[in-house]
Amino acid sequence: MKSVEITLRGLTMGLLVAGLGACSTVATPGDAIDRAASNLTAPTRPTAAGPAHAAAVSAETQAQFERALQAQRAGRSDDALRQWTALAQAHPELVGVHANLGLLQRQAGHNAEAVVALERAVQTSPKQARFFNELGIAYRSNGQFAQAQKAYESALALDPTHAPTLLNLGILHDLYLGNAAKALELYERYLALAPGGDAAVTKWAADLRQRKPAQGPALAALGAQAGKSGKEQP
Numbered sequence: 001m002k003s004v005e006i007t008l009r010g011l012t013m014g015l016l017v018a019g020l021g022a023c024s025t026v027a028t029p030g031d032a033i034d035r036a037a038s039n040l041t042a043p044t045r046p047t048a049a050g051p052a053h054a055a056a057v058s059a060e061t062q063a064q065f066e067r068a069l070q071a072q073r074a075g076r077s078d079d080a081l082r083q084w085t086a087l088a089q090a091h092p093e094l095v096g097v098h099a100n101l102g103l104l105q106r107q108a109g110h111n112a113e114a115v116v117a118l119e120r121a122v123q124t125s126p127k128q129a130r131f132f133n134e135l136g137i138a139y140r141s142n143g144q145f146a147q148a149q150k151a152y153e154s155a156l157a158l159d160p161t162h163a164p165t166l167l168n169l170g171i172l173h174d175l176y177l178g179n180a181a182k183a184l185e186l187y188e189r190y191l192a193l194a195p196g197g198d199a200a201v202t203k204w205a206a207d208l209r210q211r212k213p214a215q216g217p218a219l220a221a222l223g224a225q226a227g228k229s230g231k232e233q234p
Contacts, residue, residue, distance in 0.1 A: 061091060072104065080104055088117070095125040102138060103234075111142035122151075129159035130234075136168060137232050145176045164233030166190040167201065171232060174204070184208040200231065 068083035084101035091097060102117030118135040125131060132155035139148035152169040155162055170186030173179040187205040191198060 057094075061087075061094075065094075065097070068100070072100070077104060077108060081108070088120070092120070093124065095121050095128075095131070098124060099131060099134065102134065106138050106141060111138060114138040115142050115144070122154075127158060129155040129162045129165060131155075132158065133162065133165040133168060134234055136165070136172075137234060140168075140172060140176070140232070145172065148172055149177065161193060163190055163193040166193070168232050170201075174208070180208050180211055 064083065064087055068080050068087060071077075071080035071083060081101070081104050084097055084104060087094065087097045088101055098117050098121040102114045102121060105111075105117055106114035115135070115138045118131065118138045121131045122128075122135050132151045136148045136151035136155065139145070139151055149169065149172060152165050152172065155165040156169070159165075166186050167190045170183045170190060173186065174183035184205055187201050187208070191201055191205065194201070
């Protein structure tokens with residue numbers, strides 16, 4: 001899946017944005033959890049763009065940021081994690097550093113650490129729906145389902161048409177919260193924003209329409225135990 005890292009201040013970044021129709025043969029949402037939360041490659045040069053009142057970023061900080069990106073691009077995750085951690089400690093005001101650190105921590109399976117880094121990203125830049133979506137994925141990966149719901153809802157409060165969050169919150173309601181009616185509503189809102197359609201989610205929505213109310217929790221439990229090849233969208 002095509003993705004880009006977050007820029008230095010995070011105000012013009014892309015967050016692992018996957019295509020809306022990325023999956024075509026998925027049987028249940030349980031088969032689709034976690035798949036889109038991995039790729040970290042960047043075809044674009046990070047920038048230090050920020051609001052007018054923001055302090056200028058030094059050339060050395062920019063160089064450190066780009067070295068961390070280079071390590072990330074090259075797959076040297078341990079090296080990149082060390083560099084992002086050092087930058088986060090030295091420059092806590094730079095949201096892109098915390099966000100990239102959180103994404104790599106989650107990729108490495110360090111879910112608790114990912115939550116901490118992405119919470120800092122949200123605190124540093126609280127008007128970015130994409131940061132709240134990433135935080136929701138981290139909470140969900142860490143088994144914090146109530147917090148994941150709040151994070152996703154915060155993202156939608158900022159941007160009601162943020163398609164990745166609509167899908168992720170729908171999956172959360174479907175598999176982990178057992179609320180089939182809400183999941184169906186969110187899937188339908190997501191599908192309305194998918195220009196090329198999404199065969200997998202279309203099937204999930206159809207299954208929910210046919211599901212008897214008593215089936216909800218049981219199917220959710222089965223789905224939650226399914227394979228880790230997810231469709232969550234960063």
